[in-house]
Amino acid sequence: MFQLGKTIVSEDIIEKDFVCNLSACKGACCIDGDAGAPLDKEEAQILEDIYPKVRPFLRKDGIAAIEKQGTSITTDFGDLETPLINGADCAYVIFDKKKTALCGIEEAYNQGEISWKKPVSCHLYPIRVKEYTEFSGVNYDKWEICDDACALGKELQVPVYKFVKEALIRKFGEDWYAELEKVADNNFNK
Structure with missing residues (x-):
């Protein structure tokens, strides 16, 4: 976990791969x-x-x-x-x-x-946000029905946070997302 502004973010959103595979999960x-x-x-x-x-x-x-x-x-x-x-x-x-x-x-x-x-x-x-009094928890929600999405994400090498970029910007703003990218680039290079 790491702090980004008023959020506590799970490292899984950077370390895990994910791309929805609707043809598999329907x-x-x-x-x-x-x-x-x-x-x-x-x-x-x-x-x-x-x-x-x-x-x-x-x-x-x-x-x-x-x-x-x-x-x-x-x-x-x-x-x-x-x-x-x-x-x-x-x-x-x-x-x-x-x-x-x-x-x-x-x-x-x-x-x-x-x-x-x-x-x-x-x-x-697959990101879930839990609101607390002082901060928001940003977590990866692992669910077996998304195993095909994890496999496709791994194949395409797309981390969770990149897959949901538009939604993260919608929720937290462009500056927050830019900071997230910096954390990912500086600390989690594959």
């Missing part, structure tokens, strides 16, 4: 697990505001889940998340012709209907 991170995508308060409000424009891109069961539970939910621990369909798929998941899970929010963004890509927690994956 977007399992959006349909497996027992929780929705983590959200902050601003994102929950954004989801509520953009829902009318995202709704036409969603599946019927996703729409039903959102209309029953809301555009976001609050967990028993007080955390905000996207709602799930029957405790599994994210309510915003759609599928392409090859049965690969995609994001309905991102599809609305790609079609120019909205200007918000998707929750930053989804954009950052």
